[in-house]
Amino acid sequence: MTDWNSLYASRMQGVVASDIRERMKLLGASEIIHLGGGLPDPAIFPYSALSAASAAIWTDPVRARTALQYAPSEGHAPLRQWIAERMTGDGAPCTADNILITNGSQQGLDFIAKLLLSPGDKAMVEIPSFIGALRAFDAYQPLYIGLPQDSAHWDAAALGGANFCYVGPDFRNPTGTTMTLGEREALLDLADATGMALIEDGCYEALRYDGDAIPSLLKLAIARHGDIDKAPVLYTGTFSKTIAPSLRVGWIAGPAHVVRKLVLIKQASDLATSALNQMLLLDVVQTVLDDTVTRACVVYRERRDSMLAALGEAMPPGVTFTRPEGGLYVWAELPPAIDATLFAQRALTEHHVSVIAGAAFYPGGTEVTPGQRRSFRLSFSMIDADLARDGVMRLGELARRMTLESA
Amino acid sequence: MTDWNSLYASRMQGVVASDIRERMKLLGASEIIHLGGGLPDPAIFPYSALSAASAAIWTDPVRARTALQYAPSEGHAPLRQWIAERMTGDGAPCTADNILITNGSQQGLDFIAKLLLSPGDKAMVEIPSFIGALRAFDAYQPLYIGLPQDSAHWDAAALGGANFCYVGPDFRNPTGTTMTLGEREALLDLADATGMALIEDGCYEALRYDGDAIPSLLKLAIARHGDIDKAPVLYTGTFSKTIAPSLRVGWIAGPAHVVRKLVLIKQASDLATSALNQMLLLDVVQTVLDDTVTRACVVYRERRDSMLAALGEAMPPGVTFTRPEGGLYVWAELPPAIDATLFAQRALTEHHVSVIAGAAFYPGGTEVTPGQRRSFRLSFSMIDADLARDGVMRLGELARRMTLESA
Numbered sequence: 115m116t117d118w119n120s121l122y123a124s125r126m127q128g129v130v131a132s133d134i135r136e137r138m139k140l141l142g143a144s145e146i147i148h149l150g151g152g153l154p155d156p157a158i159f160p161y162s163a164l165s166a167a168s169a170a171i172w173t174d175p176v177r178a179r180t181a182l183q184y185a186p187s188e189g190h191a192p193l194r195q196w197i198a199e200r201m202t203g204d205g206a207p208c209t210a211d212n213i214l215i216t217n218g219s220q221q222g223l224d225f226i227a228k229l230l231l232s233p234g235d236k237a238m239v240e241i242p243s244f245i246g247a248l249r250a251f252d253a254y255q256p257l258y259i260g261l262p263q264d265s266a267h268w269d270a271a272a273l274g275g276a277n278f279c280y281v282g283p284d285f286r287n288p289t290g291t292t293m294t295l296g297e298r299e300a301l302l303d304l305a306d307a308t309g310m311a312l313i314e315d316g317c318y319e320a321l322r323y324d325g326d327a328i329p330s331l332l333k334l335a336i337a338r339h340g341d342i343d344k345a346p347v348l349y350t351g352t353f354s355k356t357i358a359p360s361l362r363v364g365w366i367a368g369p370a371h372v373v374r375k376l377v378l379i380k381q382a383s384d385l386a387t388s389a390l391n392q393m394l395l396l397d398v399v400q401t402v403l404d405d406t407v408t409r410a411c412v413v414y415r416e417r418r419d420s421m422l423a424a425l426g427e428a429m430p431p432g433v434t435f436t437r438p439e440g441g442l443y444v445w446a447e448l449p450p451a452i453d454a455t456l457f458a459q460r461a462l463t464e465h466h467v468s469v470i471a472g473a474a475f476y477p478g479g480t481e482v483t484p485g486q487r488r489s490f491r492l493s494f495s496m497i498d499a500d501l502a503r504d505g506v507m508r509l510g511e512l513a514r515r516m517t518l519e520s521a
Numbered sequence: 522m523t524d525w526n527s528l529y530a531s532r533m534q535g536v537v538a539s540d541i542r543e544r545m546k547l548l549g550a551s552e553i554i555h556l557g558g559g560l561p562d563p564a565i566f567p568y569s570a571l572s573a574a575s576a577a578i579w580t581d582p583v584r585a586r587t588a589l590q591y592a593p594s595e596g597h598a599p600l601r602q603w604i605a606e607r608m609t610g611d612g613a614p615c616t617a618d619n620i621l622i623t624n625g626s627q628q629g630l631d632f633i634a635k636l637l638l639s640p641g642d643k644a645m646v647e648i649p650s651f652i653g654a655l656r657a658f659d660a661y662q663p664l665y666i667g668l669p670q671d672s673a674h675w676d677a678a679a680l681g682g683a684n685f686c687y688v689g690p691d692f693r694n695p696t697g698t699t700m701t702l703g704e705r706e707a708l709l710d711l712a713d714a715t716g717m718a719l720i721e722d723g724c725y726e727a728l729r730y731d732g733d734a735i736p737s738l739l740k741l742a743i744a745r746h747g748d749i750d751k752a753p754v755l756y757t758g759t760f761s762k763t764i765a766p767s768l769r770v771g772w773i774a775g776p777a778h779v780v781r782k783l784v785l786i787k788q789a790s791d792l793a794t795s796a797l798n799q800m801l802l803l804d805v806v807q808t809v810l811d812d813t814v815t816r817a818c819v820v821y822r823e824r825r826d827s828m829l830a831a832l833g834e835a836m837p838p839g840v841t842f843t844r845p846e847g848g849l850y851v852w853a854e855l856p857p858a859i860d861a862t863l864f865a866q867r868a869l870t871e872h873h874v875s876v877i878a879g880a881a882f883y884p885g886g887t888e889v890t891p892g893q894r895r896s897f898r899l900s901f902s903m904i905d906a907d908l909a910r911d912g913v914m915r916l917g918e919l920a921r922r923m924t925l926e927s928a
Binding site: 182 | 531534582585588591624625636656657660685718766781782788791795
């Protein structure tokens, strides 16, 4: 009899189902107000443009053949070219050679970790961090180092030895916070001083609802070093939040010599991303990307405003929360006496509201502050403002009750 | 300045671009007769069925939403169900819980290696093996053991200690050869005796042109152990060879408890396969899978027959070749004096015919026989019989010349 447990690789030790993904399976449960998952709102997807793009492929025999045959591992050349031109126009000069198409930015994070991490290597991450990045990195068994929250402590002597630092500069998941220009420059200084790479998760960059855009680390690095091929940054982008997730098209942008290595990883991992989906995507971004992003920003801005207003009304003194300028998430911190994991459990079972307790977002083996242990994530992306407001009111009631119970 | 080479993981040592993939980039070069790459013929893809399936999704708002939102990591439930029912009907009883959808079977091989291999673990493979499997496994740094060609040497005492054995029982890439029923039973005996897992690559199984189907290892293991959940086999399937590669839909079938682990790997690697592509695929397999396979078999059978006839005419004495009952490949062995790598180079540069020298298919660190060093792979899948015949005639001329030169 095969004892499968004895055959599993060491990377599988302690790997358990993600609370968030398991919870997302509950999405059909209509009685629950879902403030946990951060799916994009399907009402925003550009259906008619995709339908037209699709019909245009099937009615052109040459394009239909291309759409169904294996694509190059690097990605569909015209899409790589379009992304390079778009990024160049946005202030990050690059060519198609700097672009690898991936199945969403999640696959980009997996490939970068596969490229850069041997077991025991040091990986620096913000605390808390995007859970999907942590799970991607976990498979390559790094030792995690927390990037200090205060950039005054970004000291090369103390923080050396990491192979990379992973950050989400704009409205990052889970906190919704944004790195200042000064912090971005300081992080580039740290990379230059330590020789580590920077992984920049740009997945929410386009979803800014107010305030001025701040240049990406990649842009700043190109300006600093004169050429993307000399930049220490690998940027992961995606169309999952701006067009639709299930086309599964994202990209990595970085030095061409690094992209060539990543292409070999793509080949060995799943050969290529769907040509059909890349062609659909290219057609649609050329016609409706900007409009779709504009519409998404209108919808999400209103929901964010409503959620922040509801939090202000509902929450008792001692609860604090972030005020994101974009993205899909708000991060709240409960008063000292309340444990966030218990809070999230009671929110679901007693009040039928889902939120994600902060514990899910902390990398194994790093120190977490008491405030972080009392934190949880809310998302305003998926449900309408009134329903979300109802959910936040219930959370406020629970926070008051738990505050009283602990008094 | 970031020294990227110093940051690359140890798994990247010695990783270079695949000769085959690089050569596939030449596919546009019209003056070359391509007997190297084994792409399916795009003339066989079911365009009108896919076009209709596509239109049906875009005209149904509920289905369109499902098609564009994140799919479950396990895969689109109705597709998993369909695959399970199909496999059950084919003699491998299973349920949707035994099925994980992957981006083609290549991703299935990557995930299984990610699940089962820590650096230095032993992985048993046939020699030669599918190059895509070797590249997928390489990333997890196994020590390779060759499965002896003669099953009389499949001895548990000599071959113990491997975490898995990877095999392609039907018309495997690159040799086109098929395991007998006795060999399959002997391999199951070896797995039972050593406790290793079996990875069964089923990607060509449907493309049988003559002879009787032989039960898959998975079927035999279910019959032997009474239940797929007790089978030592993980089976990788794909629609890349039967419908179209660029939908990027394949699957892993195996014990449900192992599939649950693989789902976690899928989550961390790229979250989910495109819902759109899974829905397109499901629609099409329900209506035209059997017809498409039948048509493919007619086309490929004729090309195989033509290629075997041409090889028989063209090749000088001392050249041997396999006679595959299905699949896309023929494996040829040159006379003792001719090196296959040089032969392939001269075939391309002097005769404008591409073939793949055997060296690409041998795993690092294993012993290769002199006959294997003199071998090369031809594919009959992509080009019409007359052109392929011309190519084989040129190869025969080269083999004669190199035989004379070495005399």
